[in-house]
Amino acid sequence: MKNIDELFWNATVEEIKRGYIYDNSAEEYICLICGEKFIKGIIYPYNNYFCDAEKAVKNHIKEKHGSTFNYLINMNKKYTGLTDTQKEILKYFYEGLSDKEIVKAQGGGSSSTVRSHRFKLKEKEKQAKVFLAIMGLLNSSKKERNQKGQEFINIHKGATMVDERYAITEKEREKILKNYFKNGKLSNLPRKEKRKIIVFQYIIKQFDSNKKYTEKEVNHILKKIYDDYVTIRRYLIEYGFMERSDDCSQYWVKL
Template identity: 70%
Template sequence: MNVNGLFWNATIDEIKQGYVYNSEFEGYICLICGEKFEKGVIYPQDNTLYDAERAVKKHIELKHGSVFNYLINMNKKYTGLTDVQKELLRYFNEGLSDKEIVKKEGGKSTSTIRNHRFRLKEKEKQAKVFLAIMALLENKSNKDEKLIDIHKGATMVDERYAITNSERESVIKRYFKDEGNGKLISFPRKEKRKIIVLNHISKKFKNNKEYTEKEVNDILKKVDDDYVTLRRYLIEYGFLNRTNDCSSYWVKN
């Protein structure tokens, strides 16, 4: 299941809670890592037994800290927040008063902090209006011209990711045998095509699963003989992550 797609298609309330209910799976899915919790199953966590929904909440707390921390640490391209705004939001999340923040920060006045609060509230209002506008456009957009979701591990988000569904399908058919199901014919030079190809290859790896380097190589060998280059690009472009000693690889969320 595509965690990236689940995240970007989730409602604001679902993103706030950090998980969604999937009727097809009949359970809850963590929007951060994709771990599933089937309804009707009891899950032991932290020496306590939980039903599925309580288990996914506990999972987020234990594994990810909090939804707030995950969201606030996302790439600036996703949040639109400056480092200063992020730091202040962390203080606000802790419930600190303007005076307490001034003591921690130094060099700032309470009026400066108050102005930041005001600008952030204005940003919130603008975001609501923008979401409403985009929602009204949703059903009027040509399906083929809709832009694909950017994977959350993207190391640099720019115009290279302005990729439509039709463009993606065209590139996959061009660079892979058997309408995209076979081996790689050639590796593209253009950045946008490169991202489409790497994104297609990354779907061969399961979310919430760790792979050894040998397992990664075995999967990539089925795509192209130059599996070392593919592996390097998947890491470089933020599709895969790995430990420093290269003993473990996983899909980067």
């Protein structure tokens, strides 16, 4: 099974919109936000009634994540391409507020300004559709299919910075992992940023994305991988692979 980042970035636009995918081979519905799974054929309890797996994943998204819209709109600007003002306006649109109500909620401005934002966002939507069509044609072309191993790795959704450090191909990742890991142990911590990211991507897969860990549990897992587990733990937080509570009592995979 692919990890949650791979599932998310390989999902269709429609699947991302609804917040989950259906895995035919495993016969289960998977939340694209956190990776929680719901098995087809199992009946799940919800409040005072029971529901099937697909309804259960929908309820899960609503209860745990608020909504798919809420999750997507709050993703890193590098992924959404939206300014803070545009995100705020979109939230108002999603809530169904009229232009006048939005002006009031913002504490000033004019309806014409809101209409201008609406127009620009519609233009952005058109551009996105054309770009998706272009990339779809590119990905299906014979030349592109022949570039096996040259595909870029998926960026983890919690990445704090998205730049050229993530321009890593599948071949590069395989080579680096082979050079730095022996029997699951990290030989040494690489200095180059690209290599660090690949190493941390491998390490974070040792954690369950649906579980919260104590610091002792995190240390126990990291000790098996690298002696200086404190440094690794710090980097996982710094690079956006993991989050922790303010009192450091709990750690979890950043989604």
